Amino acid sequence: MTNLVEIRNLRVEATTDSGRRIEIIGGVDLDIAKGEIVALIGESGSGKTTIALTLMGYARPGCKITGGSVMVDGSDMAALSEGQRQRIRGTEVAYVPQSAAAAFNPSAKIMDQVIEVTRIHGLMPPAKARLRAIELFRALSLPDPDNIGDRYPHQVSGGQLQRLAAAMALIGDPKLMIFDEPTTALDVTTQIEVLKAFKSVMRAGGIAGVYVSHDLAVVAQIADRIVVLKDGAVQETGTTQDILSTPKHAYTQELLSAFEPKHFEFSGRNEASAAPLLRIENVSSGYGQIQADGLPLVCAVRSVGFDLQKGRNLGIIGESGCGKSTLARTIAGMLPASAGKVLFAGEQMPPAATNRSREQLRQMQIVFQSADTALNPAKPIEDIIGRPLTFYHGMSGKARSKRVDEILDMVRLPKSLRYRHPAELSGGQKQRVNFARALAADPKLIICDEITSALDTVVAAAIIELLKELQRELDLSYIFISHDLSVVKAICDEIVVMYRGEKVEQLTREGIKAPVHPYSKLLFSSVPELDPAWLDNLVLEPDLIRQYGGL
């Protein structure tokens, strides 16, 4: 046997809520050679994690492996007894979960958790295991490798915890590692460090890996081969280089084209209008008791100011915790500003939404990241979209019904969806409804708070296209908040970079290529590109990482 892993005709069934059994993986074949890293890529629900988990002979609750074989180093994980599987898990095959924060026990020291595998399987004495763990910490370039094991999980950063989770998996000396979206929850600057560390230990140990991800650019950095999945079936398999340069399957092409920035006509739109649509002057806001200086205890946004011209778009970019969402909430009045002014069309807005007039509220709408929580699950779509029509425009009966149809049409949804409830819609459809509700108010400005972050690449690209089209038709302005530079670049005329509650730089479209502030430089250069050699060639100034890398 030449391959470490040979999956043949794998079938997995799941039981739906209504008790029906459906096949979620239908006859998948997959080979992994020794020391090879294979990426499983596809949108949510494509079965990538399900396939990866069968390598440990595991199926999530409600799922069952119903056919085929999963040969890992000569033993069929699908046919083994649970006891036999347990002996293999952690020693032959190891798993690195998406959220390391949820995988660590918060009440035990990191070292004890990392070497737990050696204790359970009786691999080596604890003293030796500790030395081995410290070696791994060093190999994963964790800071202070000799002592980091004595800390508790909450005392290290997210990126460090993710590498510690990899150390936990590596301690049993596995032949195969399963990475389940290990960098998805991390900021881009952190992601780079983690990816680099993973790549070097995998290469040094000659360990085979399965890397599950939805992000093609990340996968391009680490995988030897890419398997593209859709609807529980393999669409295309090829080396990373082949998939990226000559994709054959239509879905792969779609996935790649979602990365290509579409040409967008930015010129000639209301360049010379005198008063800005929105002017933010030295706004500060935050949470907790107001202190003696008039600012809240935790100041999430400090003296931020910018102008937004009518018909133009402003991007606000930064990592988690930089205050970008707080700024959006402050502009919308959900969190009243403690200091500074918000001027809309030259008129100063009261800080709190409760003190703003209905007309002021109507002109500025906000769309939230998660359509799952932003749409009332108990209401049909027509009520969700119809409410702003009734509330702001006093529409009812036939007029309202007609307008709901028109709005559904605007966001490219079929009219028949109006009778459905949010749970009966796909993620992309829900986000369109979420956006349609804001459109129903007939606003001048829409604040989009990470509206594409929870969506698959292809679906997100379609939403961005929709936003651009609507802007042309309806003379809208957007404030687009995101941690994803490529999304912001695709739609915004200007970009505000935020770091720790402060605006560090404001860039025009031309300026994006040459940011001045060191943090912007680090942030922009950390966004993975579709070039497999990108990570290896990437040189970041160590000073920058030390100062802003969040480690």
Next chain:
Amino acid sequence: MTQIAASKPVRRFDYTFSLVGMIALAVILFWAIVAIFAPHLVPYSPGKIVDTDYFGPISSKLWLGSDYLGRDMLSRIIMGARYTLGVALAGVLIASTSGVVLGMAAAVLGGWVDTILSRFMDAMLSIPSKLFGLVVVAAVGSSLPALILTLAFIYAPGSFRFARSLAVNVNTMDFIAVARIRGESTLYLVGAEILPNIIRPVLADFGIRFVFIVLLLSGLSFLGLGVQPPLADWGALVHENIQSLSYASAAVIAPSVAIASLTISVNLLIDNLPRAIRDRSA
């Protein structure tokens, strides 16, 4: 995307009960019908002495025997159903409605409104229910309206706590934030955004609370604090005929069985509600 006919789909009534649920529902409906049509169903006037003996045995004339004065037990239980079901239903309606409305309002308004309401309800919860009933009866005497209000007052705080904890979870959802910055009133938030999302567990809680009230009412009546003679609910019937326990008469067993059958059935019905109603999320 396939074009589906753009007409309002007819939502099928796909609520199927399990066997236990069906039986429970049948028992509850039986008692409801008995309570509604009681005056037409009684074989004798419930106040009339029809037996020369007291604690008379079950016979073809007196199906459940006679009570301590020789009155027909069956007639008294049929009429008792009116008081037990009626008082308990009125009590639970007031308790649940006020509790749920205040609970949702506390969750949405937050701040000092929430603090005051919550602490007040907590204080009420700390009063033992039977003791409270005793104090009220001692103070204002026992009348049906006083009884209903007392029962409602005792059970409203639990309903408040229940509804508040559900509403607090819904209140943190983004769709509430969207409605708030749209400028919606508290009334709209409570009635149109929150209530539809918590109505199912609230209805289940309504059933359980009804059972508690039936039991408390029976307990109060047994202590002589509830429905007063010559009227009698089931609890009072147990109380009146307690001496007959040693005679193995139906006079004490029959009302006890009636209380048990109703309360157990309501519990079983709630446990066996169709999935569509029981599940919290839509």
